[in-house]
Amino acid sequence: MRPIIQVSGVRKTYGRTVAVDEASFEVNEGEIFGLIGPNGAGKTTTMECIEGIRKPDRGTISVLGLDPFRQVYKLQDRIGVQLQQAQLQKRIKVWEAVDLWASLYKKKEVDGDRLLEQLGLSDKRDAWFMNLSGGQKQRLFIALALINDPEVVFLDELTTGLDPQARRAIWDLVRGIRERGKTVFLTTHLMEEAERLCDRVAIIEHGRIIDIDSPERLVVRHCPERTVLLDTEDLAAAHSFQTVPGVESVSCTGKRFTIRGRGDDLVSEVIHCLSENRIRVTDFRTILPNLEDVFLKLTGHSIRE
């Protein structure tokens, strides 16, 4: 895998506010890379520096071997961009926007009508932008980002403000972009989105990148805790659970037991204990940590705060 985007020591300030501080990372060809963090963490600024829209105060960026700021037109011909909360002219028709965008790029391989069809917008061809739903607008922006058959696609807060159904449909589209061999760089403050979509993520807070890895490995690295919840009438079971390897605490309220511990083996050890001691359970569930917990652990607060 070769890196398509290389960011090294990038810093960007607005007045006295440091938006991005010493950001360094690489994005590999063909992966979906996510920059995740709360609103105002510096995600958009970082992305816009990479797209060549903003000039970093310090640091170097290379995208497809180009300097995004100095070679911005060359770069923009080869990348596709979707901006956060962008709008188009209220009364521009869907096909007009696609037609305009298609005329701006040197490559003429992509068939705009086919693109609209793939994105489920064929029947909205003649609709005005202002009359599209939130999901349809985002799909149109994806179409515009793909119109030049770009090598890298940038998606900034793609599904913010969409209902869960529209969100899932957009996720499928993004996976489809990767399947066509493109590299995707996205930002999101939705941990579920990052977990389901990204091959690798960088966690950013207060302009600093805290850690970078695949969502699974981040969870393993930072959150080894496991929790098992189970219901049993067998009140003597508490003693058995205490002896399970890896268990750190057992508590019970009524017939509901909460068993906390760490390590990947905890769940199977608990199951083993249940069968060995013939403990009859009426409910059994596990709580596994996710990216949200990783974020909480690394920053000391929830991403929603």
Add this chain to the structure above:
Amino acid sequence: MLRGLWKLTWIEIKVFLREPLGAFGTIGVPVLAFLVLGRVANLRIAPTSLGATGFSQVSLPVLVSLLISVSAVLSLVTIISIYREGGILKRLRATPLRPQTILAAHVIVKLLLTAATLVLMLLAGRRYFPAGAHVPWFSFTIALLISTWSILSIGFLIASIVPTARFAQPIGAVILYPMLAFSGLFVPVEALPPALHAVALAMPFTYSVRLLQGIWNGDGWLQHGSDVAALVMVFLVCTALSARVFRWE
């Protein structure tokens, strides 16, 4: 990039005409105003080479032409600030389109609109002109376009300072309309007190009025070389300033 300019210009024209009030307000209102005012005054608006520039003789077509021009500039200011607020300018910039191309498309749209409104106005007002009178409509249109083009550059400056789209129209109006007052349209510039006279000479509209009145009266272009030069200067200065202060987002 010419292809992009042409496409963008054409789309902006269509988008503008789809705006229910936009098209009527900027094209219909000046034409109607001209007809109503013309009727009220029961004018015979003739070009005169006598140099008599009585309001009823010359000023009405010049006044209405300048109103067309100002409304084009106000419409530019509003559109630019709406586009900035909605992130449309930013979205267009994140393509291989050059920033100059995006702004040029808007200037072209406004100039075409100005020309179209003026032609409609002259056609609709034909009955006020005495038979056989020679209205130098072609030169007059060119003069109005030069003037509008120059004032549009002030529009970009105004668009740079308006904080949100809601303020675009009022701020633009507050800046532009008083300029009209000192332009020599209502009171000859020479008749103003010295202080105001100096102010008037700094206003681009003063040169617009001189140029438009002169051309309407049948003057040649050579006589108004200095007015055209002043308008070009205004364009250059304002464009250089806006290039520094213009905000895209």
